[in-house]
Amino acid sequence: MTHRGRHRRRRRGRALRATLTGTALALTAAATLISTSQAAGGDNPGGLTPVTAAADSAGLGLHENLTDQRALDSLTRAMGGSVGVHDVLRAADHPMRDQSACDAAETAALPVKPTATRAYCWDNGDATTTQWLPRSVTTSGDAHDDGRWGSDRVILSGWTHDDRRPGAPAAGRGLARVAFIDADDPAHLAYRWVLLVAPSAGGKDFEAVRTRMSGMVWYQDKLIVTARDSLIVFDLRRILKTDVDRDAIGRVKGGYSAHGYQYVLPAIGSYRLTGGPCSTADERTVPCFSALSLDRTSTPDSLVASEWSPPGGTSRPARLWRYAYSTAPGHDGLLATGAHGDVRAIETYETDATGVQGVLSHKRAGAARADWYVDHAPTVGGRHGTLWRQTTSGAKAATCAADETLACWGRHTTSLSYWQQTGELWTLTEGAADEDDGSGTASADGRVLFAVPLESVDDALG
Template identity: 55%
Template sequence: MKHRGRHRRRRRGAALRAVLTGAALALTATATLISTSQAEVTEDPGTLKPLTSAADTGRLRLQERLVPARTLDRLAASMGRPVGVDAVLRDADRELREAADCSAGDRASLPVEPDPARAYCWDPADTATTDWRPASVTTSGDADDDGVWGSHRVVLAGWTHSTTAGRPGERGLARIALVDADDPAHLAYRWALLVVPVDGGRDYRGLASGITGMVWYENKLLVTTTAGSADALYVYDLDRIQRTTADAPAIGRVPGGWSAGGYRYVLPAVGSYRYTSGPCAAAGPPCPGALALDRGTAPDSLTAAEWTAPGGDRPARLWRYAFSTDPARAGLLATDAAGRADPVEAYRTRAAGIRGVLSYRAPGADRSSWYVGQLPGTQDGHGGMWRQDTADARAARCGADASERCWAQGAGSLSYWQETGEVWSLSDRMLFALPLAALDGSVD
């Protein structure tokens, strides 16, 4: 198991890329005809406008709130010694299928342009209904720059349950799929339910929140929360996964042990970040809808995009926070002595319905490019993908009419795996990866 407080700099990129290239799936075009509704052109969001005034940046200030160590230790003492990611992956009980073995409906949800290099659909047991929907992704390429965590290459996918459908006990909850991605042709996964310790660690409750964005950095997992929540982000520790000891419908302590509504693993929150100016709102702090890691800054940074209604005319904000470089604060944001995190960069964009964000500065470039994946105004069909900076805005285009609705259906977040040069994302039906170079080429 690797040391958590630092990055290993082993370079295995050439061999790994050869494996990935050899295993890459040449996908057929997912759409030969684009419907009239899909061919509608998205309004150009224009260039990014820097936000520098104290009034603008002050709304983005966060207050860190860490769960006391005694609370986490009390929970672990009662549930048993925490386990790590490797232990969960050894217990994987579901498989992802390669695109060739997925339904035409699944494949139709993939981007039209650029074509994914690899794509996978989930175990049918998880897609038989739409009660649970995937929305966010991060990888061990975010967690550590050599791309490996413990002894595995890992993808994490965040799913959120409907607030109205399915079993009442699951409504509005969040879970993550821990995916063993060592073999690109055979991906297997296991679920863990996200929970929050209560009563000083004597119990826990399910996290009732939509996780449309998440980033795994060092041993911490940061996830977005539902609009209107007092907290903007929740923080989890991947070294503190707990096994449940009872199989019951309830979530939390039950007679005879600990249960999570049928899930074998739970991940208890270790902290959160709350806006100092109050819950997110249209006129106040932005509701973060997408997150990503940017390793091109010094120090590494967390990028975020504001959620606004698809097709609306309210501008959205893009911004970033620096990660702490203190080994004792691995995976947490940089804060002042009072535990406050201020943005180090912020912009306004006219893009709406942003579900994916990625910031990347190419070698030799004088500024970063921001990629934003959008839902369509109708919230149905393919979305758009734009690359923006302070001087330009370009869209991926497809079809004879050069439609800008070329990105995935029900698009999810974006995660750049630096070592392999891949961008991972999700549609509402599939998990997929494509080279950043292909994404960049599609918007030139």
């Protein structure tokens, strides 16, 4: 029995020992079939464990804080009114390359199994910069069940500024931007950058939002992105256009500037974890947010989250949980709250998968419960990851070579998003990995946005 197994057995108590012992014996028997190279894909995490004790999920609670509507209206008026997503897409100035034009490193970052059916690479500057990291993805398939925002098919990709070079200007560190990708023509994708900001000075000014953006979901007219111990909310109906091209962010002489970006998206609120600062110490502490995704197969629709934990070497499980979206009038795209603005987790599990970079929950037709797809990051830079499908009964991953390796998923993938209308699972590779995944790599090689049919993922699992 591994240290991780002993840890979980101690915590859950004597009543579950017989069950866990049987599970451990089954996993031990299965382990004899796993080759040395297969271990590079990550040890089998086994089944999910439901968290039913209220004390164990208390740290997942949120409190909703919405920005004063008057401040938002004031900023909107001062900047000449809002513009629509369609307007941003029509101003797209960065063409994406389809798979045939991707270079060898980018193509090598795609999954070995199953095969990506659509793949795109960024323009040259964004493909090679080490100052910005692609971290998250969501689509108009999340926003609406018809897969469109108005008449447009749209993909959003969140990037964070991460320049730690000596002498690098501090003003740019931690900036967050979103690529608004026009996906109307699958053969010719193009995008425009929008900087994330927050209103200040009662709506007379704005300042930069600085977050690592490891997760992002677009639902109805709201965009929710991760910060370390909170979720930040944006309204896609409030995109604003700057009128001064300077490095400054906010109000300047002659108008408003946004570090060279023409469009900004101001925050309209946040959800802060009520248990205090997050920690990775153990599974009883307040979690640090990692990945987000949308589950349209739950009732009501729900926001799925995972916590960040270091890949490899950890002796504790990581939590996966969900919050219900609101169905109350006037609360479109926001989470369901109690009378005092509190949000509770409605379902929580623990997984022994480490270094979770992406999470997705999806219930297949006729199934009693949802499957959970967990993207396991490699512990060594430049290697492929593993996509596990977990239930309370066990875990499965694709095998992709004669030696039965499980490292079949993309290289340094981050974030998962399911486009229900098309049946596609979207993700992207980070290329330049940082301390979050423990790889220690400093190269931007291998950045690619790709889609795989979820049905193909399930077929690959057998």
